[in-house]
Amino acid sequence: MLNLYHLDSFLMLHETGSFTTAAARLGLGQSTVTQHIQRLEKLLGRRLVTRDTHQVRLTAEGEALLGYARGMLDLNGKVTALFGESRLRGKLRLGVSEDVVASRLTAILEDFIRLHPLVDLELTVALSAVLYQMQDIGDLDLVLAKRHIGETHGRLLYREPLVWLARDPEIILSRSQALPLIAFPPPSITRRVAQEALDREKMAWRIVCTCGSLSGLTAAARAGMGVLVQPRSMAPEGLKEIPADRLPVLDDVEFVLVARRGADAALVDALSSLIAKRIGPQPVSG
Template structure:
């Protein structure tokens, strides 16, 4: 048997897998082609050849939508594993040659994690990469990413349809405040929050209004240090990711009768073009434990 026959019969083409995965995430051949930077006909051809290789339909197509078959769901998991292994193998052999620039945007609260240590290690491993760090609110970072001013963004988002972003961690919002904050279950809730648009502000206000709990905006600040100072002073409570609770604050338990805030995800998002330096930084973040040094599992909230 020839090498080409072995390849045709027994191996999955990573190019075809990447096209299939892009279609599966976007639920659209047009959007997948735009993401990959190729023509729609090329993506369609890759998917057809992959289906022919495995002998199973992987996608259900109609004039309005694309969905995964049962075999397609299984193939998506296999594709993720195969493509990740290939990317890691290439990264291993190309690591010493990575050079260039990464314009990296990070939500302010994520800087409270072990991320600075991860970035320091990245700099040691890749001394030829210039790392430009921008710290800000998720909404502003999203705008800069869309405008092509960032190569990579690490921020929070609410769970939703798969848009191709890499979920680094699934977390949940909790209410946090100063230790011993006098807030009873019937009291109006003093809220400390970022200015809109803000995920945590939206989560806090939405949860309170959903249960009809009276509230007032006690403090608005564009910086986490300002929010922390206000909360430490006892001005109010804020919604925050459970694993990123600022030092000195604690989860406000059931005694305050506050509503559940719901889940949140920490995600990495690429800009308009993927680059080797950005991919190397993604790998460093994915494999790191990003919880704060002082983190302990919350007991309530």
């Protein structure tokens, strides 16, 4: 019989691509996660994962198990919520900044829905500053977004550097005209940080692409239109980080959870705890 704890480790390993990171997010020892995978493989008589110096990947048999594992854990969560002593129910309105959604939110939402199927979860995706405005007027209960260094609102999740990115940094930097910027529209935090850094160094710049979607900005950057600023762990594939000595140093950015005063504390705590456990800079190796 398949063990649900083993399947949970299997799914987390698939999500993170790292035994170390999977163990940390599950609150287990790395050896425990390794044992869970080994026992699954022994029970099924198939190899489920392959590991190289960079990342852990699923085999074809592991990919086949993935959907069934999710389904079993989802059913377990629904039964537990239905018959458990503490059954969370109600509506929770979550706001998440665009770049977080693009990189790491799917698994968190899947887990919350599985664990709390009686909660009506509503998701809004927008710029961080816009989400804070919506929360101020009572339209959002919990916000996962960025804040400037020095600001104190919210529960700090982690801090990381912003970096300059381009498809061909040398070509972009060799141009004599103003630095072409690809950016979210105002009041974007990353846009403001980039512009202020360039202004401090008296470097000319111009906006060549404005888009509220990270996928749109990434497409423009991959086409070679200009320079994009993003947190280092969220750098899109196909773009290279510009060396620190070529452009002004950017301020770090902090990711925080902000709960609305008066929101349902039990619902907010349930989702906040899950996010705090699971979110953080993406691993670069496993």
